Amino acid sequence: MAEKLAARPEPAVVAYNASLDRCTRQPGFLDRFYELFLASSEEVREKFRETNFERQKEALRMSLYMMMTAHEWSVECDAHLEEIAERHSRRQLNIPPHLYDLWLHCLLRAVGECDPAYGEDVEAAWIRVLQPSIDLLKSRY
Ligand code: HEM
Structure with missing residues (x-):
C-alpha cells in the first residue's frame, strides 16, 4: 500500500480523468448517454421508468469520478462501490450482468461524440x- 501511495497515477487514469473532464464540461454529455442507453433496449427503458434524470445524471457523474479512485486503490476495498453494487443487485434494482456491456457501449459512444480528443488511446x-x-x-448480482 505504501508503494501505491507514493506512486503516480498510471497513464490510463490520467487519460481517463482528462477525457472525463472534457466530457463533463459539455452540458449535453450525460443527456446523450441516457438517450443512447434508453434507446438501446426495452429492458433498460423499463428499469428507468420512474427515474428523475436530473438526480440520476448527478449520481452517475459522481460515480464516474468515484470509479477512477476505486480503480487506483483497488475496487475490492471501495465501500461506496459496494453500496452501488448492492443497490444494483437482484435484491434491489435487479440489473442483470448483460446490461453492463450495453451501458459501457453507450457510454463510450457518448464519450466519442463529446470528447474532441477521443481516439483509440482514450477509449482504451x-x-x-x-x-x-x-x-x-x-x-x-
Ligand atoms: C458501472 C455501471 C453503473 C454505475 C456506476 C451506476 C451508478 C448508479 C448510481 C450511482 C445510481 C444512484 C443510486 C441510488 O439512487 O441509490 C444508480 C441508479 C440506477 N441505476 Fe445504475 N449504474 C451503473 C449501471 C447500471 C446499469 C447497467 C443499469 C441498467 C438499466 C442501471 C440502472 C439503474 C437504475 C434503474 C437506477 C435507479 C434509478 C432511479 O432512482 O429511478 N445502472 N446507478
Whole structure:
C-alpha cells in the first residue's frame, strides 16, 4: 500500500480523468448517454421508468469520478462501490450482468461524440479504468 501511495497515477487514469473532464464540461454529455442507453433496449427503458434524470445524471457523474479512485486503490476495498453494487443487485434494482456491456457501449459512444480528443488511446483508458468496477458490480448480482 505504501508503494501505491507514493506512486503516480498510471497513464490510463490520467487519460481517463482528462477525457472525463472534457466530457463533463459539455452540458449535453450525460443527456446523450441516457438517450443512447434508453434507446438501446426495452429492458433498460423499463428499469428507468420512474427515474428523475436530473438526480440520476448527478449520481452517475459522481460515480464516474468515484470509479477512477476505486480503480487506483483497488475496487475490492471501495465501500461506496459496494453500496452501488448492492443497490444494483437482484435484491434491489435487479440489473442483470448483460446490461453492463450495453451501458459501457453507450457510454463510450457518448464519450466519442463529446470528447474532441477521443481516439483509440482514450477509449482504451476508459475501458481500463471502468472495467474492474463493472466486473465487481456484475459479480455482486
Ligand atoms: C458501472 C455501471 C453503473 C454505475 C456506476 C451506476 C451508478 C448508479 C448510481 C450511482 C445510481 C444512484 C443510486 C441510488 O439512487 O441509490 C444508480 C441508479 C440506477 N441505476 Fe445504475 N449504474 C451503473 C449501471 C447500471 C446499469 C447497467 C443499469 C441498467 C438499466 C442501471 C440502472 C439503474 C437504475 C434503474 C437506477 C435507479 C434509478 C432511479 O432512482 O429511478 N445502472 N446507478
